[in-house]
Amino acid sequence: MARTIEEIKKGMTSDFMKMEAVKSAYGLDGSKGFADCFSMASLENILFYVFAVAVWTLEKLFDLHRADVDARIERLEPHTLRWYVNKAKAYMQGRKLVTDCDYYDTTGMTEQDIAAARVVKYAVATESNTVVYIKVAREVDGNPAALTAGQLAGLTSYMDEIKDAGVSVQLRNEPADQMRIALLIYYDPTLLTIDANGNGDQNGADPVREATKRVIENLPFNGLFRKSDLMAALQALPCVEVADIKSVTVKPRNGEAWQTVEGYDRPYSGYYSIDRLTVDYQPYKAVE
Numbered sequence: 043m044a045r046t047i048e049e050i051k052k053g054m055t056s057d058f059m060k061m062e063a064v065k066s067a068y069g070l071d072g073s074k075g076f077a078d079c080f081s082m083a084s085l086e087n088i089l090f091y092v093f094a095v096a097v098w099t100l101e102k103l104f105d106l107h108r109a110d111v112d113a114r115i116e117r118l119e120p121h122t123l124r125w126y127v128n129k130a131k132a133y134m135q136g137r138k139l140v141t142d143c144d145y146y147d148t149t150g151m152t153e154q155d156i157a158a159a160r161v162v163k164y165a166v167a168t169e170s171n172t173v174v175y176i177k178v179a180r181e182v183d184g185n186p187a188a189l190t191a192g193q194l195a196g197l198t199s200y201m202d203e204i205k206d207a208g209v210s211v212q213l214r215n216e217p218a219d220q221m222r223i224a225l226l227i228y229y230d231p232t233l234l235t236i237d238a239n240g241n242g243d244q245n246g247a248d249p250v251r252e253a254t255k256r257v258i259e260n261l262p263f264n265g266l267f268r269k270s271d272l273m274a275a276l277q278a279l280p281c282v283e284v285a286d287i288k289s290v291t292v293k294p295r296n297g298e299a300w301q302t303v304e305g306y307d308r309p310y311s312g313y314y315s316i317d318r319l320t321v322d323y324q325p326y327k328a329v330e
Contacts, residue, residue: 043105045098045101047094047098051090051091051093054094055075058076058090059072059076076090121206126167126174127165129201130167131163132145133162134159135160136159139204161189161193162178162189162197163181164180165177165179165263166312173212177214177311178197178214179215179311180193185259185313186218186263187217188215188216188217189215201213214311216294216310216311218313219294219295220295221258221290221291221316221317222289222290222300222316222317223287223289223290223316223319224289224320224322225276226285226288226324227242227284227286227322227323229283229326230281230282240323242321242323251321254272254275255316257275261314263312264313266306267303267309268305269305273285273287291303292309294310297310
């Protein structure tokens, strides 16, 4: 990165003032700096400033050259799964690619315009039997959601145009996988009360249900759901003495059968939606 003109000049004048020949010619004792010995209008100061500007210009040119080389290398990067993910996220609804290129001309667009046009907020790619599968989703109220039919059609056309010849790309745009959770919670009656509907009430909220929802909603896109993570979140609640996960079942939105989660599960769509959460509250009795 190019130094500033002042940094370059300071480096040169510092070395200049250390030279014994300079000290002898100007009668300097070496205790003062360049600015103390030479005025702004002196020939020496002007010459050093001119030299510093020349060096600064050269360093700026080197920066521009480096940026251009990096950009060219990036465009020539082999099309890895990461490349497909980045390109899916770079898709812009309502915009046309630069002719014979795989990028857009964003001249005149603000950062807000660009962000609004990029409808794919979540994407992950995998490969199986020479087919690249890309799970995609947009963002609605801070959560993943399926793309609209129009957005999916545009993204499909875009990916067909930029993908490698001979590579099959399959987009997976699905509503959230459904999840049903059943919990058995032994609670501390001094810290939690149970209302008439069987829900926990602590300062107007149900901490068990909220903790469960946080675990599911905070999963990264296409991240693993681990029953042990849910158990840890429940056991961390002060009002919970003992927690037991009775069952967790999942299925893709368009799937037919519910599958029991044994240990962990990865969502077909890339994310979950809690379809049903039942909590069986039982008071914990320290002394029988």
